[in-house]
Every structure is written in structure tokens, then in C-alpha cells.
Amino acid sequence: MTEIERRDRRVQRVVAGIYLGIPVVLLGIGVWISTAGSPAVWVGCLVPVGMLVLGWVLRRRHRYQPRWWAGIGGLFGxxxxxxxxxFPLAVGVWWPVFLVLPALLVGIVAGAALARYADRVLLVPVVPELADTPYELIFRLRGLQLxxxxxxxxxxxxxxxxVLRSQKVEDLGKTYPLSSITGVFEVALSGVxxxxxxxxxxxxxxxTEGPAVILQASGDDWVLPTNQATTLIDLLNRRRAR
Structure with a gap:
């Protein structure tokens, strides 16, 4: 088994834990609490069941898209x-309600932390063989927030x-098929x-001063500042050559 295959297995185990494991644990807790109440209390188990169905569907879509993992992890957590x-209120147990805010925050942080861990397992260190995987690889642009x-x-x-509700995600993105890319080069910016x-x-x-990538595709020519210019170019060229 290669290093990339080992990474993939570890990453997918963590992703499955986020999308499926959290709902399964909650379902177990819901079943345990419901056994101490009336039959009507079992309706509350629909929450983790719904999360499990949603997680099953989304995992199939997001398993190779790390940009979604932290959001789903924070949401489910x-x-x-x-x-x-x-949910213990349904069986007359009141004291956990005083922990609702800490539990909410801990859940969000824990779920997002699991996603960050999966991201690190996948990308640290970055190796050329990542280009041979189906994973979507993210590179932040320097000086451009979000x-x-x-x-x-x-x-x-x-x-x-x-950043505004009126803005549509599709209006804030530009996608090029790899087959339309005619050139990609590294350049050093002076900052002016x-x-x-x-x-x-x-x-x-x-x-700001630093490395950048010149992307030529479909007649367009863009300069994209990124501190990972060399890595991005190497991975992009390797995927284009497949």
C-alpha cells in the first residue's frame, strides 16, 4: 500500500466519522433516553435519523471535497x-439544559477540528502523488480575503x-476545464x-510581494498571488498530463 493510499483510508475514516459517526452516536443516545420515557418521546430520534440520512447523501458528494468538511463537522457537532x-427534557431531566451553550460550542469546535485533522492528514506533507487522486485541492490566495x-x-x-445574502455563490466563481488551460507559469510580484x-x-x-501563478485559459490571462505557487503549478501540470 502506498503512502497516498494510507492517507486516503485515514481521511475517509475521519470523513465517515463526521458525516455518519456523529449521527449514529446521537441516535444511540436518543434511543437510550427514549427507553426511559413514553412512546411519544421516540419522535425525538427523528433528529439523528434525519442527520444520518443527510450525512449519507452529502458524504457521497463531499468525500473528495475538503472545503465542505469543516462546515458539516461544525454543523453536526x-x-x-x-x-x-x-432531549433529556423529554423525560423530565432538567439539569443538562444549563450546559446547552457550552455543549453547542464544544460540538462546533470538535466537529470542525475533526475536519481540520482530515485535511492535515491529506495534505501534510504535500506530495506530487496527490495530483493522481480525485481530491479537490485548495490553495489560498495571498491578499484576497475569502x-x-x-x-x-x-x-x-x-x-x-x-459576504452578503444577496450574493450568489455561482456569481463569485470562475471555472475552467483543465483541458482549456494553455499555460501556467510562476512569477514573482513586487507588490506594486x-x-x-x-x-x-x-x-x-x-x-503583496511574493510568488504568484500566471494562468492562461480559454483566452483569459490571470495573475493569482499564492505562497504555494510552485506546489500549485506542479500539481496542476501533473493533473493536466493525466
Whole structure:
């Protein structure tokens, strides 16, 4: 078994723990509490059952997309914290309700921490063989808040996060098939350049000195500042050559 295969197994075990393990644990707690109450209390078990169904569906979509793991981990962890402190009220146990806020915070942090751990297992250290996997690889852009490039199995996306409810995610992203990329080069920025980007940015860009990637695709030519320029270019070229 190769190092990448070992990483993949460890990562997928953690991802399964987030998407499926948390709901299963909550379902076990719900069943245990429900046995001490009336038949109507069993309705509360629909919460972890619903989480389990949702986790099953989302895991199939997100298993190779690390950008979703922390959000789902925090969501499921937070719901778990609320469930274990509020559901005992159904059987007349009141004292856990005083722990609802700490449990909520601990659940969010724990779920997000599991996702960060999976991300580290996958990416530390970054090796060229990652390009041969189906994982979406994320590279933050320097000086551009909430903006990153996503190197997918067959596409390259420049993506920002919406900061206003009126903003649509699809309006804040530009995707190129890998087959449309005609050139990718590393360049050093002095910090005085004025850069244009293919998407609207949530905050004005701050151009700083350091490495960057020149991306040429579909007739477009963009300069993308990133401290991981060399790594991004190596992985991108390897995926393009597959």
C-alpha cells in the first residue's frame, strides 16, 4: 500500500466519522433516553435519523471535497451538542439544559477540528502523488480575503465566498476545464502591480510581494498571488498530463 493510499483510508475514516459517526452516536443516545420515557418521546430520534440520512447523501458528494468538511463537522457537532442537552427534557431531566451553550460550542469546535485533522492528514506533507487522486485541492490566495483556487480532478476554479445574502455563490466563481488551460507559469510580484481578477471580490485585493501563478485559459490571462505557487503549478501540470 502506498503512502497516498494510507492517507486516503485515514481521511475517509475521519470523513465517515463526521458525516455518519456523529449521527449514529446521537441516535444511540436518543434511543437510550427514549427507553426511559413514553412512546411519544421516540419522535425525538427523528433528529439523528434525519442527520444520518443527510450525512449519507452529502458524504457521497463531499468525500473528495475538503472545503465542505469543516462546515458539516461544525454543523453536526453543534446540533449534537444541542441534542444531548435538550432531549433529556423529554423525560423530565432538567439539569443538562444549563450546559446547552457550552455543549453547542464544544460540538462546533470538535466537529470542525475533526475536519481540520482530515485535511492535515491529506495534505501534510504535500506530495506530487496527490495530483493522481480525485481530491479537490485548495490553495489560498495571498491578499484576497475569502478567496481561493480549487484544483479539482478535471477543473480549475477561482472562488470567493459570499459576504452578503444577496450574493450568489455561482456569481463569485470562475471555472475552467483543465483541458482549456494553455499555460501556467510562476512569477514573482513586487507588490506594486495592479491585478485584475475574473470574479467580483468581497474585499479589495491587497497586492503583496511574493510568488504568484500566471494562468492562461480559454483566452483569459490571470495573475493569482499564492505562497504555494510552485506546489500549485506542479500539481496542476501533473493533473493536466493525466
Amino acid at each position: 453543534g446540533v449534537g451538542g444541542l441534542f444531548v442537552t435538550l 478567496t481561493a483556487v480549487l484544483l479539482g480532478a478535471d477543473s480549475f476554479t477561482i472562488q470567493s465566498r459570499p 502591480e495592479r491585478l485584475k481578477f475574473p470574479i467580483p471580490l468581497p474585499h479589495p485585493p491587497i497586492v
